[in-house]
Amino acid sequence: MAATSVPGPIAPFDDADIDAEELDGADDGGSGELYEHFRFTVDKGQQLLRIDKYLVTRLEKSSRNRIQQAADAGCIIVNGKPVKSNYRVKPLDDIRIVMDRPRYELEIIPEDIPLDIVYEDDALLVVNKPAGLVVHPGHGNYSGTLVNALAWHFRDNPDYDVSDPRLGLVHRIDKDTSGLLVVAKTPDAKTHLGKQFFNKTTKREYNALVWGVPSPSVGRIEGNIGRNPKDRLQMAVLPPDDPTGKHAVTHYEVLEDFIHVALVKCVLETGRTHQIRVHMRHIGHPLFSDARYGGDVILRGERNGSYQKFIGNCFELCPRQALHARTLGFVHPDTGEEMFFTAPIPADMTALIEKWRAYTKNSGK
Structure with a gap:
């Protein structure tokens, strides 16, 4: 389910959520869509309690620190508005946790799908996606996606978990749209790049x-x-x-x-x-x-x-x-260098x- 667009497309949780109502599995090139992964309605008898403490008992495999990071990124929504980790939950509050991608229902299987890698370093990768390639796994597309290809590319990298939402694609393009996408290889890189997309400082x-x-x-x-x-x-x-x-x-x-x-x-x-x-x-x-x-x-x-x-x-x-998607420009999250890439129009x-x-x-x- 597509959730309200809010600041910060980074949600540092291990697991994903309910099914997202994807169209082609992407957008025309931004981080405009966030997807609801978890939803809670606070009990009528709930005493006032910080939301990070409230959620740490309800989200498996998520530490309080990671919940606080999610709040800082604007990914915890209460009654329709993003809140910080010191927000105190009240009876009947509607709490939603959103991420920048739909849920991966099944394990991501690495698949040897050719990638046109335009640039890669320790922090990020820029790939030229061909038309016809779905970006994220979802309804009817549980294999053969760009994420499956990335899982294969990073199969020998112990620091890259394709299912970790703190890593991976920073934005999306439609299945039948070709062109450039940037992939974050570290949590800091994804946070930094995500803010650039949200603040509209990227060049697309x-x-x-x-x-x-x-x-x-x-x-x-x-x-x-x-x-x-x-x-x-x-x-x-x-x-x-x-x-x-x-x-x-x-x-x-x-x-x-x-x-x-x-x-x-x-x-x-x-x-x-x-x-x-x-x-x-x-x-x-x-x-x-x-x-x-x-x-x-x-x-x-x-x-x-x-x-x-x-x-x-x-x-x-x-x-x-x-x-x-012919050109993509952004500031490198580690070096501060302005990066600019161009992909020729496909055949x-x-x-x-x-x-x-x-x-x-x-x-x-």
């Missing part, structure tokens, strides 16, 4: 092919994002007064105009689930080949037979949303873009 740039040509060519999209009340598998821009919506801002720039579609650059100011996909659809420009948000049908251009065949060939070239999207370039040239427009 995406390339996308969208239906139509956005006007103006440079713009800012702001709209609160939450689950679509008419379709639980979708997210949507919700009315400003809807309490379930989360603040979201995307900046875009048209890089190339292909008459009926456009190559755009998207820069995330926030990181909500499916943010780019939802925001571009909201302004009338769904991502090309994005089945979930209506981009897998002809939305621009004449419906003659030759054009329909052309579009069908395009869908075959790139049978997933045309979205790539399927490159072939799609080249096909549209040729179409535009042949159209003489």
Whole structure:
């Protein structure tokens, strides 16, 4: 179950929780979603007691120190608001513990899945994820995920426990989105990197092919994002007064105009689930080949037979949303050095873009 977005995407507990209602298992590149792992309702007769003392008797394998760290990270929520470890629980308080990832229901089995490692040192790893690879294990995807691949990569590292939420992926991207992700190899690194994502100091740039040509060519999209009340598998821009919506801002720039579609650059100011996909659809420009948000049908251009065949060939070239997390920048948690990485657009999207370039040239427009 996705919980309220709160500061600090780090929760230092050993175990995980109830099932998360994942969509594709990820978001468009941030730490905007936190997931409820534990929930307690305080008894009517409960005396006032510090919450760290209260929880240490209810959470197996969790020390008071780790509970205090979780509180400092904003991952202990009481009656809808994050609290510190000195908060005194009261009768009927609703206590939730949230983490930055859904529960791993089963043991994570290391799997020899190739990883495109862009950079690695003692504190972190940057990986270029291919489209089609699920990030976290979850409903229907208990193997073959990026986490399984990381378990294999770190199989000889005694300090890396793939099930430890203090380590691992700091942010997520959708299954069918390609591009860069950063993985923390130490608790300090994850805390430091998590704060950068929360404070919006990271640099994240995406390339996308969208239906139509956005006007103006440079713009800012702001709209609160939450689950679509008419379709639980979708997210949507919700009315400003809807309490379930989360603040979201995307900046875009048209890089190339292909008459009926456009190559755009998207820069995330926030990181909500499916943010780019939802925001571009909201302004009338769904991502090309994005089945979930209506981009897998002809939305621009004449419906003659030759054009329909052309579009069908395009869908075959790139049978997933045309979205790539191209750049990622952050400050190294140990050295303080500014790091910046770029992953080239993958072959399927490159072939799609080249096909549209040729179409535009042949159209003489």
